[in-house]
Amino acid sequence: MVDASKYVSERARKFRASEIRELLKLAEGKNIISLAGGLPDPRVFDKERLAEIARRVVLEEGDAALQYSPTLGVTAFREALKGFVKYHGIRVHDFDDIIVTTGSQEALYIIGRALVNPGDIVVVEEPTYLAALNVFKQYEARLVGIPIDGEGMRTDILEEKLKEMAGRGEKVKLLYTVPTAQNPSGVTMSNERRKHLIELASKYDFLVVEDDPYSFFLFEDVKFDFLKTLDDEGRVLYTSTMSKILAPGLRIGWVLADKSIVNVLELTKQAIDLHTPTFSQYIVKHAIEEGVVADTASRARELYRRKRDVMIGALEEYMSDIASWVKPIGGMFVMATLNNDKIDTKKYLTRAIEKGVAYVPGKSFFVSEDKGHNTMRLNFSYPPEDKIREGIRILSEVFRE
């Protein structure tokens, strides 16, 4: 018999199954309240109208919708997407172009592959989105974490670090941020800091990846400018997804960026999957045009706002004396930090699962070795409201033991 391990590439030897994922497998199939996931509540899906759109697309446009299509994406769909982002206040420059990706995961992957050399400095928020972190690690970036507070990334600390690095002759290649309703922290960057960040990008000459899965269904009427909108120089790569405002199972994401960058992303994507499913692109095009996306986003907004309120209420009731958190204005997560920074949430996970609740220990969202062990990410989009309450109550017991 073949010993597969002999044939595996050096790079793939470093790909690790997530330890957390393995721990969470313990919870599968059991009657566990999972606050660990990141799934939309299927009640937001508009099954009636999507079924009708899918049927119509195959019958009326099947010759094209079932066929191969360009790597950049279906031309008419790319136009619809441009209209969609413009409608939401995201600036599309004359020099911009858009590429459709197989979920925003692929957007992050092709950005990493197309731009990051081993040793390149990539700045991220601390904590930050795990899947982005993993891509940058696979492409051997040198990661620099910048702490966040209730107003998002501490751009004052960023500026200090940039000065310091410049003093050593080091240059940042790109900065990755989820400025709005961040995963995992739930924090939204203030407008002042957004402007500061764009100034710094210009001054220190780096690119910015604005990852924006949540802006289209915020719970409060907050005003802010997209980084893409604040940028005049083509430094911002804006990426988003239909996963939360239509359906993740279609795997439709996109990157809006300077044409010359999109051109490299296109060549990168071509060797990976040739193109994103044509059928998904046609469905989403109609879903945008016929208001299904807007309605789904609006249902997500109402449902997740209610669920957030339940979670925040339960946290206030059961854990206000042992933990702190930022009340998110959007997204699907709350990150709780235990006051006792001797606690390592990873060590409590098995016990929590035994008592019937799962969460994601926060450590893996951090770059620095010594940060985040007393944090955990709690999802409110998927579990039913009574389970959210019950889950927090149990957690409070676990961490008081």
Next chain:
Amino acid sequence: MVDASKYVSERARKFRASEIRELLKLAEGKNIISLAGGLPDPRVFDKERLAEIARRVVLEEGDAALQYSPTLGVTAFREALKGFVKYHGIRVHDFDDIIVTTGSQEALYIIGRALVNPGDIVVVEEPTYLAALNVFKQYEARLVGIPIDGEGMRTDILEEKLKEMAGRGEKVKLLYTVPTAQNPSGVTMSNERRKHLIELASKYDFLVVEDDPYSFFLFEDVKFDFLKTLDDEGRVLYTSTMSKILAPGLRIGWVLADKSIVNVLELTKQAIDLHTPTFSQYIVKHAIEEGVVADTASRARELYRRKRDVMIGALEEYMSDIASWVKPIGGMFVMATLNNDKIDTKKYLTRAIEKGVAYVPGKSFFVSEDKGHNTMRLNFSYPPEDKIREGIRILSEVFRE
């Protein structure tokens, strides 16, 4: 303004837009007979039944079909796929597993990424499938081309080369082959050579990638064993696709291989696109179970057999004195070799397009610098029958000038 080229990674600097693709853009939008493409004829798509399946999947299974799903693929769909390949005589070992990919392009990409180190020796047929060649080049394989004749890869020459390389202490990592109705040559490997190939894989200890997009709609009743079936040691990674027997726009491919290899492919895919669209997987599951795949394959068989006969007929009528070819028993292509080996088909492409017909010059399917310049790939699956005839007639004029 940002100068994007400054930020591009070293690896991406090497990704080139295909020269041929650029030449063929000349033909776009014009009234040109294209024998250059590789598209299925949309008349094989079963729009009626796919529309109904798509509608039903969303209405009845939408909570799951529109949701995130595992990186390996939807469990029930993977079972359906296993049943499908077994039904067609492909052996599934106890130690095998299956991973669903976003088209077979992604299958090739993750194989390259997971297995190939820079400098690793990868053996290919000469000519071979261009997109596979590109993946192996991106991962900096050392490519070794083995010539083919009417019975496929010359395994006697392969054996010589293996001996030679072994003598120099060099070891082959993997061999890539399209054994049945090969793209671009149309050739099918004889069973004797298949057995020889598997013996050599075992003796010289390398993996074999059996890329098999065409077996499910062969034009003649030929008997052969799949390499996967001949292999007892878990050396063969079998990959195929629904693109030609259902619809390419769904982007469903898969790899069937030893579990330990599939495990590495899974970790590799996870960072790339998290998973293949759930919706596409549900649709294909039903299309298999309800016979839509079998019927589509059967329509493809009939239609493409007729079109192949038209193309071979036209070649015999117009070009038998200036070119040779192998009559394919399947697939979508004929490769013609001009008798005059001073002719470079690439140089004639612009002239051919002026006269109203496009083809793919064969050079880029070859590894060796000095081979294939007098060959061209001709597609018969997409163009209408009268256009195929007319296209070959024009080509005959072009190459007689």
